[in-house]
Amino acid sequence: MNDKPEPSPEDNRRLLDTLLPRKDELKARERIAIPAQPMPAQPARERVRNMSEVALGYAHDQARLEALRCLQCKNAPCVKGCPVAIDIPAFVKAIADGDTADAIAIIKRNSLLPAICGRVCPQETQCQLDCTVGKSLKDVELSVSIGRLERFAADWERESGRMLPPEVKPETGRKVAVIGSGPASLTVAADVRREGHAVTLFEAFHKPGGVMMYGIPEFRLPKAIVQLEIDTLKAMGVRIVTDYVVGRTRKLKDLLERDGFDAVFVGTGAGLPKFMNIEGENLVGVFSANEYLTRSNLMRAYDEGAADTPIRRGRHVAVLGGGNVAMDAARTAVRLGADEVHLIYRRTEKEMPARIEEVAHAKEEGIRFHLLRNVKRILGDETGRVVSVECLKYELGPPDDSGRRRPVEIPNSEYVLPMDTVVVAIGNDSNPLIPQTTPEMETNRWGNIVVNENNRTSMPGVYAGGDIVLGAATVILAMGQGRQAAAAINEQLREETKS
Amino acid sequence: MSDNRIIEKRQLADEVCEIRVEAPLIARERQPGQFVILQLDGEFGERIPLTIADADPDAGWILLVFQTVGHTTHRLAALQEGDRIAHLLGPLGTPTHIERFGSVVCVGGGIGVAPLHPIAKAMKAAGNRVTVVVGARTRDLIVMEEPMRAIADEFVLCTDDGSAGRKGLVTEPLAEICARAPKPDLAVAIGPPIMMKFCAETTRPFAVPTVVSLNTIMVDGTGMCGGCRVTVGGRTRFVCVDGPEFDGHQVDFDNMMQRLNAYKDHEQAAHERCHLDEAIARKERDHERQA
Numbered sequence: 019m020n021d022k023p024e025p026s027p028e029d030n031r032r033l034l035d036t037l038l039p040r041k042d043e044l045k046a047r048e049r050i051a052i053p054a055q056p057m058p059a060q061p062a063r064e065r066v067r068n069m070s071e072v073a074l075g076y077a078h079d080q081a082r083l084e085a086l087r088c089l090q091c092k093n094a095p096c097v098k099g100c101p102v103a104i105d106i107p108a109f110v111k112a113i114a115d116g117d118t119a120d121a122i123a124i125i126k127r128n129s130l131l132p133a134i135c136g137r138v139c140p141q142e143t144q145c146q147l148d149c150t151v152g153k154s155l156k157d158v159e160l161s162v163s164i165g166r167l168e169r170f171a172a173d174w175e176r177e178s179g180r181m182l183p184p185e186v187k188p189e190t191g192r193k194v195a196v197i198g199s200g201p202a203s204l205t206v207a208a209d210v211r212r213e214g215h216a217v218t219l220f221e222a223f224h225k226p227g228g229v230m231m232y233g234i235p236e237f238r239l240p241k242a243i244v245q246l247e248i249d250t251l252k253a254m255g256v257r258i259v260t261d262y263v264v265g266r267t268r269k270l271k272d273l274l275e276r277d278g279f280d281a282v283f284v285g286t287g288a289g290l291p292k293f294m295n296i297e298g299e300n301l302v303g304v305f306s307a308n309e310y311l312t313r314s315n316l317m318r319a320y321d322e323g324a325a326d327t328p329i330r331r332g333r334h335v336a337v338l339g340g341g342n343v344a345m346d347a348a349r350t351a352v353r354l355g356a357d358e359v360h361l362i363y364r365r366t367e368k369e370m371p372a373r374i375e376e377v378a379h380a381k382e383e384g385i386r387f388h389l390l391r392n393v394k395r396i397l398g399d400e401t402g403r404v405v406s407v408e409c410l411k412y413e414l415g416p417p418d419d420s421g422r423r424r425p426v427e428i429p430n431s432e433y434v435l436p437m438d439t440v441v442v443a444i445g446n447d448s449n450p451l452i453p454q455t456t457p458e459m460e461t462n463r464w465g466n467i468v469v470n471e472n473n474r475t476s477m478p479g480v481y482a483g484g485d486i487v488l489g490a491a492t493v494i495l496a497m498g499q500g501r502q503a504a505a506a507i508n509e510q511l512r513e514e515t516k517s
Numbered sequence: 518m519s520d521n522r523i524i525e526k527r528q529l530a531d532e533v534c535e536i537r538v539e540a541p542l543i544a545r546e547r548q549p550g551q552f553v554i555l556q557l558d559g560e561f562g563e564r565i566p567l568t569i570a571d572a573d574p575d576a577g578w579i580l581l582v583f584q585t586v587g588h589t590t591h592r593l594a595a596l597q598e599g600d601r602i603a604h605l606l607g608p609l610g611t612p613t614h615i616e617r618f619g620s621v622v623c624v625g626g627g628i629g630v631a632p633l634h635p636i637a638k639a640m641k642a643a644g645n646r647v648t649v650v651v652g653a654r655t656r657d658l659i660v661m662e663e664p665m666r667a668i669a670d671e672f673v674l675c676t677d678d679g680s681a682g683r684k685g686l687v688t689e690p691l692a693e694i695c696a697r698a699p700k701p702d703l704a705v706a707i708g709p710p711i712m713m714k715f716c717a718e719t720t721r722p723f724a725v726p727t728v729v730s731l732n733t734i735m736v737d738g739t740g741m742c743g744g745c746r747v748t749v750g751g752r753t754r755f756v757c758v759d760g761p762e763f764d765g766h767q768v769d770f771d772n773m774m775q776r777l778n779a780y781k782d783h784e785q786a787a788h789e790r791c792h793l794d795e796a797i798a799r800k801e802r803d804h805e806r807q808a
């Protein structure tokens with residue numbers, strides 16, 4: 019991304035001037051010939067020394083050029099790839115036409131959190147996967163950058179100060195409790211409040227926002243953007259109660275039976291870090307990614323002079339895993355001043371679940387990838403501190419039934435890497451607190467809450483969605499589930515009011 | 518919700534404070550063995566766990582006893598009656614398993630007597646014969662002696678230096694009690710990790726089941742981060758949700774103590790900074806007074 023010479027703003031302006039007069043008559047060939055617009059970013063050497071956002075967002079002309087690449091396909095494969103079915107060709111066309119206000123209005127018909135999703139959605143496996151432009155150029159990275167355009171429209175709206183809280187219907191006197199404050203819960207709160215029902219949101223932490231606040235770092239998702247969504251809810255009259263852990267501060271059942279809530283939504287996420295159960299995992303200097311990231315993000319430990327919460331500033335850091343969480347942890351370690359950060363992953367880069375952009379950014383920032391490797395045990399000194407990890411090499415075996423080549427251990431391939439910090443980022447299971455303290459509620463064998471197609475649980479009046487239902491998934495899927503659950507809650511309350 | 522106001526504050530001993538805090542929701546739900554997490558500043562403050570020493574669900578308060586060991590506890594000690602604690606979360610952790618065991622010996626060391634208090638009270642209320650052993654380094658560091666005496670069927674006090682009660686460590690009377698016939702049905706030991714470790718070693722040969730309450734470093738307190746994890750019987754457990762109480766004979770205390778010291782250097786620095794700040798503030802006050 020950074021090695022190609024980027025066209026100057028003047029180049030872009032000139033190109034746009036030649037295209038705009040004929041913007042509606044452009045041939046597919048001509049559209050495909052428009053250069054894919056790179057995302058402006060902080061140079062790697064600078065950004066590793068700050069926590070500010072890496073991707074800076076398209077300039078206006080860039081956004082229009084990128085939007086002009088869209089072929090406006092009748093069958094719209096992009097829309098089929100979008101979990102919330104945003105009318106992508108329509109909003110992209112609006113950007114090409116210079117009508118950003120219309121673009122954001124179109125997006126918001128389906129998505130409540132475009133500034134967030136535009137930044138963190140795995141577009142290359144969703145809307146951009148089957149984009150005709152990408153297919154023609156035989157490279158998914160050359161698909162129309164739908165996510166960046168979504169972000170552009172959302173940022174434009176926010177920066178123009180036109181973001182008004184949605185209208186709220188007259189009070190109905192009905193009460194809904196929303197547990198957790200991640201994307202699923204924020205969506206339910208907004209959609210239910212809009213219908214005039216009173217909404218109280220309960221969050222265990224001292225700050226609302228869920229993973230978007232405590233997990234995803236500032237350099238990828240500025241906290242001010244998440245905070246704005248929360249402020250919007252407050253402006254709509256949603257009551258936000260922090261420091262309140264349902265199951266402990268109050269049992270879920272009591273919310274319904276004693277506190278007068280007519281319905282409850284559970285959006286408590288996948289907050290139970292997995293460990294590998296290997297030797298040395300409890301040594302001093304070994305962290306779950308959740309702990310490491312929470313200390314840095316939510317507790318602001320990166321701000322060493324100001325924050326009371328400490329964080330280990332390791333010199334040689336190993337991060338185990340290959341997803342977004344692993345990339346976030348590794349890139350945080352770089353910013354905390356590590357000399358070397360090593361990412362150790364059992365499969366190859368192709369299988370990494372992280373967004374392509376994060377992998378590219380991580381490499382630019384000097385993180386060393388050890389692929390087809392796994393940590394077998396963690397070694398410590400006599401004071402119980404980590405000194406090294408013992409790795410094992412893997413190779414790709416023959417394809418299995420699904421056609422995927424599974425990694426298999428190479429016997430006697432152990433070797434040792436000196437490390438003082440190890441961050442385990444191999445995923446999360448469902449947060450067990452509510453299921454444990456709510457025996458009435460049905461869960462599956464992974465501890466996820468079981469729901470029907472309307473996100474109703476086995477308990478009357480109780481709905482659930484997001485990671486607590488899906489297992490560790492994505493922001494957009496959590497939001498999509500929130501919308502469904504909110505529709506079902508609104509329906510329940512409407513029915514009850516009628517009878 | 519409630520505003521976490523400090524209703525009453527008392528200095529129990531040198532560096533040991535007791536605060537009664539208005540927290541009706543927590544007081545309503547809390548059970549013996551549970552704790553809270555508090556934070557004094559939602560932006561940059563750290564989150565620390567404190568066990569609930571007592572509570573009144575009708576009056577809506579909880580009692581917290583703490584030693585000023587670090588930056589946050591120092592700041593907490595500086596708050597006055599009427600001041601608010603910015604963030605208070607709870608009650609957290611799995612409550613103590615209370616039943617009629619028969620005879621229960623409760624051993625509290627130093628500040629550990631505070632979390633032991635509600636457990637001893639509940640054990641007594643469940644019909645157990647309760648023996649209480651309270652220990653401290655020296656006379657001035659004994660906390661909650663009176664309420665413990667009031668609960669106990671038998672009460673033993675000891676100090677390391679002999680300035681009050683018997684001279685010696687709590688493990689000595691504990692060993693004597695275990696050697697009696699019949700031996701106690703359960704021991705509960707709460708105090709510094711090293712004391713709990715040796716209490717567990719003391720009861721082990723007598724095969725007296727021994728519950729300990731661990732106070733590890735925590736961040737969220739809801740099972741999300743794993744920072745509080747300990748090794749119990751070879752398995753990793755989270756103190757904030759699986760505990761804080763565990764079978765003392767199974768806990769890997771050495772690993773736990775190493776993990777507790779993980780940020781010692783940082784704590785030290787913060788502590789010194791805090792003392793420096795206090796010194797500067799004092800100087801400034803002196804200046805103002807002179808001016």
Ligand SMILES: Cc1cc2nc3c(=O)[nH]c(=O)nc-3n(C[C@H](O)[C@H](O)[C@H](O)COP(=O)(O)OP(=O)(O)OC[C@H]3O[C@@H](n4cnc5c(N)ncnc54)[C@H](O)[C@@H]3O)c2cc1C
Pocket residue numbers: 138139140197198199200201202203220221222223227228229230233234262263264265285286287288289311342343346373449451452483484485486490491492493494496
């Ligand atoms: C480091 C990291 C990076 C990620 N990167 C991406 C990415 O790039 N793109 C993407 O799409 N997804 C990403 N994800 C996944 C995404 O963040 C989650 O799928 C999404 O946030 C799930 O939303 P949710 O609404 O289910 O709950 P969460 O965001 O998990 O929020 C749940 C909230 O509920 C609170 N809570 C839990 N229990 C209780 C209780 N009993 N009472 C009260 N409150 C409670 C929690 O404190 C938390 O705030 C990432 C996740 C992590 C951890």
Ligand code: FES
Pocket residue numbers: 734735736737738739740741742743744745746755756757758
């Ligand atoms: S304190 Fe985070 S899991 Fe226990």
